[in-house]
Amino acid sequence: MAAAGGRIALENQGFLRHPRVYLELQQRLRAQLRSVLTAKYDLELENIPIEIPPDLQFGELATPIAFELARKLRKSPKIIAQEIVAALGAVDGFDGFEVAGAGYINARLDRAAGVRLVAGGKSLARVASGLHSLVEHTSINPNKAAHIGHLRNAILGDTFVRLLRAAGQKVDVQNYIDNTGVQVADIVVGLIHLENKTVAEVRALIAESDNHAADGERIDYYCWDLYARTSQWYEQGSDEENAVRKQLRYATLHEIEQGSNETAEIAELISTAVLKRHLETMLRLDIEYDFLPRESEILHLNFWEAAFEQMKQKGVLYFENEGKNKGCWVMRRPGAEVVEGALDEDAKVIVRSNGTVTYVGKDIAYHLWKFGLLGKDFGYKPFFTYSDHECWISAEHGDETHPHFGGAQATYNVIDVRQNDPQANLVQALRGMGFVDQADHCIHFGYEKVALTPRCALDLGYEIAQEDLDSPYILVSGRKGFGVKADDLIDKLIAATSAEVEARQTGADENERRLIAKQIAIGALRYFMLKFTRNSVIAFDFKDALSFEGETGPYIQYAVVRARNIFRKAGINPQTVLVEFAELTGIDAYLEGEAAQEIWALWLRAGRRTLVLEQCIASSEPAYLAKHAFQLAQEFNNFYHKHHILTEEDPARKTFLLATAAVALRELVMALSWLGIESPESM
């Protein structure tokens, strides 16, 4: 597996019965080329490259295969290309082939046939692929409000879930809750020792925050500040005081892990309250979960012990008798050179010399469960109700009836690239235990951080060191309370879109305007987080994030609204147009000549849906779909500008143009829905 964003063989992805225009044509061409090469040169090539040329003047598909063969056949590429073209004959869906440049073979599609194929491409037909995947995302420490970095995580994860489901996979969405970690301990230290709160007072604080949610008294915001204060408190005193405070921190952590005491009760109360807030924040973006596994259950249900036994049995772990890791159970790191009998001081510690288990160890146990290999299960209780399903949470003693989670064939872990090493260790452990297939399908869906531009940090009122002013970005820090809270950003976006909606007097009534403003705001935010590829650091700036022009979600939504307006004015719906279009003859005439190039390009782009979906899944990269949606919108806007549909006098041509708009609309709406972006009725 590649460290960040692995690839899975495409034949496992279940696309075979999915509507696919480009892929189908590619396959036909490839098959024909293959048989020509065999017949003519007695050559069996494993891979025949077929690409999409940079310009329509070179056709719709092309292959540089002749260059590759030139040396082997001792002929010039041009001659070879000519021979192949002569031998190709007719291929269904293609108009012809020609040699261009120094030896390219360019294929021209039968445009009318291509248009028919695209027009007939059914809207989202979900074909079960038989694959069961598990996507883990969000996983925010439940001790403070969500910030923009968490938004990137959740939006990437949620979008990928939508892509897998579009490809027909069964997907479970999990949000892992570290409710017994240091970060929760810190907030508990703050509550008990800085705020002097009792269990009853914490309970009251949470109840009060529920009632005053609108006044900024929200519990996650309260914790945001308290967490920052507590983090500073550890370092503010004299050396002796700080040592005592750190002791307090670890004593608190220990009590939380143990459970059944007041400290643990406070941790449980506060982490659950903050978790609820996180779910509410994410719901604003249409992000939902199926299951919330918590670390407390992984501890109390002894998941680790079961994993430990397996790992010892399979020889993945060994007890170290010497060196710096003496007394620990350790594991070889991936890529470590195995020298028999030699001391491997670089080995990863899984069980400490005091008998406690490290993070990676717990994660291994959790992942064995994910793949159904642990031989243990969580208890389950309902926790949060969505409009059409329930989100469950882990429990020591759960309800009798509950859905089944875990036992997936593939898992995607949406986690920051900084966790590259631990994720690699995890995969190594699975592989070492003989679970090779699972290791290959345990994918670290890594992504880079969201930082702030220095200007943005200054605008927020933070003090910036002189040397940081020139750097491209400044890292956010929960510990310092330095960052942009998710809800604040969403509020700002909605305020901005509301102002626009009011100014344009969009929408019939107050409720509708509110809905539209929300749809646009979410569209802008989700697109902003998805337009960058995963390994690019986002330097966050309000100016860019609040932009609704150019390469943005609202730009694409606007294209949809324009298309819908055409049908509204014409008094006909897109489906009806496509039915009429199926009966229309002589469409070739509308696809020829210079003027038709952009229209044909739009149809071609519309036919790329499945190709793009496949690329996104194979490379774990939703940004490709974001780019596709934008380009489609761009080409539609271009078409919209140049071809006035409603005043077209030739009824046949008018039907053709309407069909073009109908297909563009269908593909735009679908692409947006896969991105988790709604298509407003007007804007």
Add this chain to the structure above:
RNA sequence: GCGCCCGUAGCUCAGCUGGAUAGAGCGAACGCCUCCGGAGCGUUAGGUCGGGAGUUCGAAUCUCUCCGGGCGCACCA
């Protein structure tokens, strides 16, 4: 010291398994509403793809090296 990522137009970023004249958005300059809503469309300016070497018919893409930046490398999570 070891490992991973990044360096492409003034700014922010695309560039698919190496392939045809290196693209988009923003910003800049100038245009386009008697015509399906201008959150739109068009034109112009702007790049030795960090430097160098190599592999190849062909390199932004692969290899090596150097420079510059980020992040990992805990008996933390």
